[in-house]
Amino acid sequence: MGLFEQLNIEYEVQLHSNHNEDQPKQLLSLEEINDGYKTNFIIEQRSYVEIRFTIDEKDFDYIHTRGDIIELYKDDSKKLEIHVNSKEIVNIESTVNSFTVILFGDKIHTEITFRNRDFLNSRLKSPSELESVFQSNQDIRYHFVQAKEAQHANHLVVVFSAFSKEYVYNYNYIDTLKDIPINKLFILDDFGAKGSYYLGRNKDFSIENSVISLILNICAKYNIPMKNIISMGSSKGGYSALYFGAKYSFGHIITLAPSLYLGTFLKRFHPDMLDYILGNNLDADETYLNNTIYKLFNNRNGFKGNIKIMVGTKDSRKDSHIKPFISYLDKIDYPYDFDLVDGVDHSQLKYFAPEYFKVQLSKVLDIPQVPEMYLTDIDFKIDNNKAKIKVDSIGENLEYAFYWYCDNIVIKKVLYSNNDCSELPIEKAGAYRVRVFLRNTSKEIVTKTSHTINI
Numbered sequence: 001m002g003l004f005e006q007l008n009i010e011y012e013v014q015l016h017s018n019h020n021e022d023q024p025k026q027l028l029s030l031e032e033i034n035d036g037y038k039t040n041f042i043i044e045q046r047s048y049v050e051i052r053f054t055i056d057e058k059d060f061d062y063i064h065t066r067g068d069i070i071e072l073y074k075d076d077s078k079k080l081e082i083h084v085n086s087k088e089i090v091n092i093e094s095t096v097n098s099f100t101v102i103l104f105g106d107k108i109h110t111e112i113t114f115r116n117r118d119f120l121n122s123r124l125k126s127p128s129e130l131e132s133v134f135q136s137n138q139d140i141r142y143h144f145v146q147a148k149e150a151q152h153a154n155h156l157v158v159v160f161s162a163f164s165k166e167y168v169y170n171y172n173y174i175d176t177l178k179d180i181p182i183n184k185l186f187i188l189d190d191f192g193a194k195g196s197y198y199l200g201r202n203k204d205f206s207i208e209n210s211v212i213s214l215i216l217n218i219c220a221k222y223n224i225p226m227k228n229i230i231s232m233g234s235s236k237g238g239y240s241a242l243y244f245g246a247k248y249s250f251g252h253i254i255t256l257a258p259s260l261y262l263g264t265f266l267k268r269f270h271p272d273m274l275d276y277i278l279g280n281n282l283d284a285d286e287t288y289l290n291n292t293i294y295k296l297f298n299n300r301n302g303f304k305g306n307i308k309i310m311v312g313t314k315d316s317r318k319d320s321h322i323k324p325f326i327s328y329l330d331k332i333d334y335p336y337d338f339d340l341v342d343g344v345d346h347s348q349l350k351y352f353a354p355e356y357f358k359v360q361l362s363k364v365l366d367i368p369q370v371p372e373m374y375l376t377d378i379d380f381k382i383d384n385n386k387a388k389i390k391v392d393s394i395g396e397n398l399e400y401a402f403y404w405y406c407d408n409i410v411i412k413k414v415l416y417s418n419n420d421c422s423e424l425p426i427e428k429a430g431a432y433r434v435r436v437f438l439r440n441t442s443k444e445i446v447t448k449t450s451h452t453i454n455i
Contacts, residue, residue, distance in 0.1 A: 373446055
């Protein structure tokens with residue numbers, strides 16, 4: 001019995017080209033592989049293909065599409081993952097009990113893999129509770145939180161996501177912004193293995209078009225003017241915040257440590273992403289993408305939103321990406337605000353960025369001031385049979401407290417003092433971590449947890 005018969009999945013192929021009529025019957029000829037099944041097919045002529053799969057709701061109760069991956073769930077548990085690997089993919093559309101793969105191009109070379117284990121996206125539970133879908137040229141997944149108070153209902157912050165592991169796509173700063181009282185829109189970049197910078201695939205910029213359509217749809221629904229949109233993000237998300245904010249005249253942009261020579265950055269570190277976005281990763285593609293962000297600022301007479309750019313003194317992007325860009329803004333007399341934060345490198349954004357965003361948003365919105373104190377680094381290690389922790393921070397008259405955990409049980413509490421370090425003798429095996437607390441003279445608190453060390 002074949003895979004489709006086992007899983008009670010039916011499929012139909014519609015092929016529009018000059019090929020013979022028997023071609024659709026041969027497209028999905030499956031071969032068994034270690035983690036499932038796969039099929040390869042090539043259509044040599046310009047073609048438009050729709051492959052529609054229909055599921056039985058007794059076997060699967062939820063279809064989740066994510067870029068070029070389809071996930072099938074039953075009782076909130078993933079049962080099948082389908083990966084469509086093709087440069088000619090246009091979109092994957094889904095309904096309650098079906099999904100359709102749409103391909104179009106001069107030569108269609110496609111591989112479809114069906115996995116029932118060893119999934120690319122290792123998350124096994126359904127994401128349906130947190131995600132909504134905006135259907136457009138590309139389906140965009142997002143999480144929206146409506147403002148609870150009328151006085152803040154005419155503002156919107158749009159949050160773009162940073163890098164995560166391959167095929168693992170996360171929203172950023174949902175918990176960070178939970179007490180910020182305005183409308184909040186968190187947009188997922190779940191295209192390709194690592195994301196698309198919310199731009200597109202093969203230089204079609206269809207993802208960008210769909211993202212801005214979503215943002216404008218939210219603004220129209222809640223009567224939010226463009227000048228009251230705040231775009232924000234760090235690293236990869238910082239580039240997207242600047243790109244969308246500048247191109248579409250948002251009122252405020254908060255960008256942390258973006259790679260602004262994006263072509264050079266991707267060609268060196270993520271050539272597969274450059275190939276995904278532009279369809280190739282040659283020198284010309286590198287130059288094209290490098291120039292993209294700069295061209296957005298050539299209209300000197302247009303609307304100029306408020307731009308806040310932040311980078312740390314230890315971040316390699318400071319000299320290679322940020323300084324050339326702000327020099328260009330100076331040259332064309334384009335206003336911006338620049339924060340150079342002492343002692344922070346790119347890896348420390350995970351500690352620094354949450355509080356920084358809250359401070360900057362409180363300034364933009366003129367709401368009660370969030371204290372400017374930042375935890376910039378946590379150095380947690382084992383040395384000479386002792387667990388040691390050292391905290392780096394920014395702020396005045398700060399005090400520190402430490403809760404030591406072993407196997408998720410608090411085994412030691414170090415109360416507030418001026419001492420920014422603590423240590424613990426290791427007396428037994430277990431999983432050790434530390435909860436760090438910063439407190440200022442107003443008794444306001446910032447807290448973070450270290451990584452876990454297994455002994």
